[in-house]
Amino acid sequence: MSTERSRIPALKDRVMENDWIRFLISPGLGIAWILLFLFLPMTIILVISFSIPGDYGNVIYEFTVENYRRFWTADVYQNIIFESLLYGVVVTLLSIPLGYTIGYFLGRSKTDWKWILLGLVVLQYWVPFIIRTYAWIIILSNNGVLNQLLLGLDVISSPLNIMYTDYSMILGLTVSLLPFMILPVYVSVSTIDEDQIHAAKTLGATDFRAFREITLPQSMPGIVSGVLFVFIISAGAFLAPVLLGGPGTRMIAPVIESVFIQDFNWPFAAALSIVYFGIIGFLLYLFNRRVDLEEALETGAT
């Protein structure tokens, strides 16, 4: 028996060190994939952002800071990035109370429906963004479902103009991104030991105090993860501003797209991408100093 035991580590070492399995089973392949298809392209657009635009998307490799000077001197692009971040903040702030309430309900509820309700959130998560976004066009437009119903019921006399405004865009984004808040909050809340809450109440804590001192702190990992995903996705949203937003709605993703596709100005599109990514990266850096970024990503993605 003792000889068996001493053989085991040796066997394990052989598996990991002596053959092709060792070569394949390594972080190398995944890391290489990311480096090749994400980091290298990002490096290339960094280079191109310092180059001169040619015709039809061509790039003249000659050093210039003109693209960044254009960003810096024309207020419009700075304002657009600022507004994108602002929309991101608004959507995040709206999704916290609603998403938290639903996640809390799912985490605490003892109803038989719970698994179905959870399944519906996961399904919602699976539904492509374009479909979730498009649905709001049918519902909110002037001859849409909502207006037809309200007119039919004589609640209103003329159609509400909600579609193609900031409101329709914010509504569409908030609802689309709710699952990103609900699921991690649900996970956090459902792991809280209910005895702690009962104990607190037994000792005289009010419902609110028990919530504030036990439930809320322990559900913070879920909220943090939700905030991370909802903010990054909403600030960088493309479909919602294009399909639901109004003429005054300006966000960075559609602007990068039109510089890239319509103007065919690749270096400037690259410069805008780099600036925006730099800002997001800086925010993530601040975020990572307060909470564990990796943990937040894991909570949100699994």
Added chain:
Amino acid sequence: MATESDHATTGETGADVERGYFGITLASRTKWNLIRAATVVGYVLMLLPLVVIVINSFNPSRLGNFPPSSLTLRWYEELLADTTMLRALWNSLLVGISAAFVAGLVGTLTAMGFVRKDFRMQNALVIVLLSPLLVPPIIVGVAATIFFSQIGIGRSLGWLIVMHALLGLPYAFLIIRSQLYLFDETLEEAAQSLGADRVTTFREVTLPLIAPSIITAMVIVFVISFGEFTATQFWVKRTTTTVPVVIFSMLRTSISPKIDALATVMLVVTIVVPLFILGIRRYLLRN
């Protein structure tokens, strides 16, 4: 704040003693009802739009009078006759399934490497692996397009598969790694001390134990690939276009219930296919 268990103890089975013990009041029941009401509102907001799309896809009126006075399959017939759309659907399925296999394979090997080996800078490398979650898709789209065009590779389904695998890789990695953390490595050692070689051990012991998580990971990658639009819009040409891109260009030209029909098909694929595969997974796990 109120909880369901508070609520439950005030129910028929709840003893009055407990009621006093836990400090249950009518107020906490009211709070719980408010939470429930907010949840209902949230679900209505999330699900109603999808229900409307499905109903509208059978709507005979082009302008979409709602609710429809009768139902028709006309838009589905038009869909079946539209070769561009069938092509897009085929492309989407092909890219989604291929990306799922690629990300499943790369994700499995990478996750095993992370869990089984010790090396420096593990934490930093995990962030590298998760970075596709942090870069906004519009930037991934632009960067990859410039990258491929600078090295002279034209748009193709292969390009789409490679990039969709990249976007799905963080999810695949996390899902498979969390299963590996639960894995009992002594099982492998046992198999080998009983004489199994390394390949047999991997095939007979390791793979069956982590297979459920690999299947889950592949389903998630498929779903991500199937619905991805923002980056994908830059990566397709006419013959490699995918369903979300087609829906988007239809939305720009004319809105008709045909879009709802295509969206409904997409809904069915993105929900039924994963549920079916996860159902098989569950069946396999039982046996």
